[in-house]
Amino acid sequence: MSFIRSRVLPLSLSFLLSLSALAFAGCQMVPGLSQQLDPRSKETVLTIDGQVVNKLQYDEVFAQYAKLLKVAENPELSKNPVIQETLKQMALNKLVLKNLIAQEAKALGLVASDEDVKALRKDHALKAGGEKALEDMLAKNQFSDASFEEALKEQVLNNKLVDALAQKSGNASLKATEAEAKAFYAKNPDIFKMPPSIRAHHILLKAIDAEMKKALRAEHPKWDEAQLEKALIEKKSAQKAKAAKLFEEVKKNPAAIEKLAKNNSDDLLSAEKDGDLGFLVEQTTEPTFWAAMVQTPPGKLYPGVVESPFGFHIIRVDEKKKAETVSFEKAKADIQSRLSEQKKQAVLETWLKQKMDNTKVVIEPAYQPKAQDNAVPGAPNQAPAAPEAKKAG
Secondary structure, eight states: OOOSOOOOOOOOHHHHHHSOGGGGTTOOSSOOHHHHHSGGGGSEEEEETTEEEEHHHHHHHHHHHHHHTTOTTOHHHHTOHHHHHHHHHHHHHHHHHHHHHHHHHHHTTOOOOHHHHHHHHHHHHHHHTSHHHHHHHHHHTTOOHHHHHHHHHHHHHHHHHHHHHHHHTTOOOOSOOHHHHHHHHHHOGGGGEEOOEEEEEEEEEEOOHHHHHHHHHHHOTTOOHHHHHHHHHHHHHHHHHHHHHHHHHHHHOGGGHHHHHHHHOSOHHHHTTTTEEEEEEGGGSOHHHHHHHHHSOTTOBOSSOEEETTEEEEEEEEEEEOOEEOOHHHHHHHHHHHHHHHHHHHHHHHHHHHHHHTOOEEEOGGGOOOOOOSSOTTOOOOOOOOSSOOBOO
């Protein structure tokens, strides 16, 4: 468990550099025979100091980012122009970064040996909870052994390059010291204050008025507002009835919520985990939903279907944690790891900035990034706080 609470930051070079190499094993800068036969290999997306990156290579990286960020599984996100533009920029950045790192590693004579790759795999397995857990994770994310092996080699080269650059700049070690960790802990006390949290499972039957109305209008363009409103009420009633039926099943056997969530929930992310939402905090949870969880004892089902701006929920509360301040001893390893990564990123960013100043990157007009608003259209806002959960009925 990480004891440093995450903060939402805009996409940046640091974010792109920190993404795991696991997502990009399929992209090869030197095309093989199968790639040469693909017509996309003839279309240029960008050139880096004259070296061509084709559409096939671009499409592979774009698709991997979409899979990594779960965009491919969500039709609404797949059609969102802001999301699509963000993926495009991420793919272009990744292709440039990969090319430059490969060039520099070759120039420095850096090689990913079999021993290096085995050691890194062992480290990943340890963090995943064992070799079996790692294999399950790879299978779930549709990574083949060959792709994973290639990703590990890339990550080894990245790590070796950072170490080489650090030594070149006079930084003997990039590992954060205990003194640096203590200073960070003392300077950022609020980060280590953990608010009360509640773990729950749920089933969602989605019923978002704006989305449903938009779909109805597209399906029946000649309908007037009265007809649209009537159809909207009928659709919501159908979802509510389905939720009520599922609730009765879970009421008889609360453990059944897991299987039912997997097969029925419209919350696709939690449905993958049998409805498990993990630990939620009030600040980032829809107020009506939070109020329902607060009223429900651990191990119990909320006594009814809960209606929120997202639709109808069946909620089972699993565990509750009180607010606490994490001690330095508990947080030390996590802090040192984060600070060490920041040092590595700083070294890589400095090198990349210098490298980019002397690198000619030409992007074809069709793939030129467009200026975008930071806001993502359709992103839900929290509803006003509710004194108690609204029970559908």
